[in-house]
Amino acid sequence: MHLSSVKDKTATAHRADIAALNYKMDSEPSFLRTLFSLILVSSLLDSVLSEVDACPDTKTGLESLLPSTMSIQNASIESVYGIMFDAGSTGTRIHIYSFTQKYSDQLPELEREIFESVKPGLSAYADLPEQGAETIRGLLEVAKNAVPSSHWRKTPVVLKATAGLRLLPEKKALALLSEVKDILEESPFLVPDNSVSIMNGTYEGILAWITVNFLTGQLYSQSKQTVGILDLGGASTQITFLPQSEETLEQSPLDFITSFKMFHTTYKLYTHSYLGLGLKAARLATLGALGTGAVDKQVFRSSCLPRNMESMWQFGGVSYRYGGIENGESGFKSCYAEVLRVVAGKLHRVDEMKESTFYAFSYYYDRAADTNLIDYDTGGILEVRDFERKAIEVTSGCARLFYFLFVITWKALLPVAHSSAWTSVTSLPY
Ligand SMILES: Nc1nc2c(ncn2[C@@H]2O[C@H](COP(=O)(O)OP(=O)(O)O)[C@@H](O)[C@H]2O)c(=O)[nH]1
Numbered sequence: 001m002h003l004s005s006v007k008d009k010t011a012t013a014h015r016a017d018i019a020a021l022n023y024k025m026d027s028e029p030s031f032l033r034t035l036f037s038l039i040l041v042s043s044l045l046d047s048v049l050s051e052v053d054a055c056p057d058t059k060t061g062l063e064s065l066l067p068s069t070m071s072i073q074n075a076s077i078e079s080v081y082g083i084m085f086d087a088g089s090t091g092t093r094i095h096i097y098s099f100t101q102k103y104s105d106q107l108p109e110l111e112r113e114i115f116e117s118v119k120p121g122l123s124a125y126a127d128l129p130e131q132g133a134e135t136i137r138g139l140l141e142v143a144k145n146a147v148p149s150s151h152w153r154k155t156p157v158v159l160k161a162t163a164g165l166r167l168l169p170e171k172k173a174l175a176l177l178s179e180v181k182d183i184l185e186e187s188p189f190l191v192p193d194n195s196v197s198i199m200n201g202t203y204e205g206i207l208a209w210i211t212v213n214f215l216t217g218q219l220y221s222q223s224k225q226t227v228g229i230l231d232l233g234g235a236s237t238q239i240t241f242l243p244q245s246e247e248t249l250e251q252s253p254l255d256f257i258t259s260f261k262m263f264h265t266t267y268k269l270y271t272h273s274y275l276g277l278g279l280k281a282a283r284l285a286t287l288g289a290l291g292t293g294a295v296d297k298q299v300f301r302s303s304c305l306p307r308n309m310e311s312m313w314q315f316g317g318v319s320y321r322y323g324g325i326e327n328g329e330s331g332f333k334s335c336y337a338e339v340l341r342v343v344a345g346k347l348h349r350v351d352e353m354k355e356s357t358f359y360a361f362s363y364y365y366d367r368a369a370d371t372n373l374i375d376y377d378t379g380g381i382l383e384v385r386d387f388e389r390k391a392i393e394v395t396s397g398c399a400r401l402f403y404f405l406f407v408i409t410w411k412a413l414l415p416v417a418h419s420s421a422w423t424s425v426t427s428l429p430y
């Protein structure tokens, strides 16, 4: 099964009837923008999120994650606003949404989204929580300009952190969140209880799956041919799909299967977030630099890099020197073996994925576009083996820094590393 995919390059706001939820990819080319918005808006509803339980066979209130619940606390027939921070491992992004509700008995429509981002992410300020929280203050200024002052006090603001903070020692993560909460509370916006937290990896996967499948029309179609999702972030990677085979349900680890009820249907999803196997965290592990902190003058070497290459790289607020192995091995084969050691024993593979269709985004998209596997503007359809082919190509070519990044991207696909699996690479535009 093929799916076309698009990348919405329009940075400008568009009108999208998210209430109707009847997007078809052909008829709504900018649906991907809406897609990410939905994930985030769903997350705005913290009370709802707290009902989602990752335990197997738990019925949840996920119906209420749908836009029908977006008439949050400040609903009226005028515009309503919501502010969502996505505190990712590589950057913090603010999404400011406005909705309109023409008639009080109708659902609100997404009218506009304003987006801004800063780098690095909060986790880079693990030892400087106040400074980290200041990055939020800057983004809140954008929100103050976007939301009319008459609406500030009724506009909820929520921050969800992902894998960067999950990887930090709890004390440091909590210190950051507490500073951030203080900054939000100093702002003129509405700060609901529990508005600043770390989102668990299972929610992250489920929300992305729900959103993609709503927007592709699968959840309310008769056939319910849902698609899986693959999200490759900086510090974690999520895979979520609806198993068709009993074998998958029976043979998967218990905590990979999550049940929830939505629209009178119970979904049993396979979902897992691999913490530490995001693109950047996996690269650190391959370099042997994970958890070493700032090591002065040490150069972390890998056969994934050209022999004579040496450079600096930053992740999570730490600078690393890294380079190739002079007079040593270099190239795809040895690089592959190195990366294999990092993922060995950590990945769960399921046979039925061979036949499945996935939507892949984040670094899957970025790297595929960077290496011309897909068009940056329109996305494309790929098979896992296309990533592999490209990895071989760039590692055996001239000294391209890319290739290190690339092999990891490909390895990170291993949860679905059956080369016949179709992957529709899509982008969630900024
Ligand atoms: N298109 C788009 N991509 C995003 C957005 N936010 C994050 N990304 C992508 O996510 C990747 C970075 O992951 P990040 O969220 O920082 O790390 P995580 O905490 O491990 O999920 C990059 O590929 C980004 O391009 C967004 O709002 N839109």
Ligand SMILES: [Ca+2]
Binding pocket: 088, 089, 162, 233, 234, 362
């Ligand atoms: Ca992310």
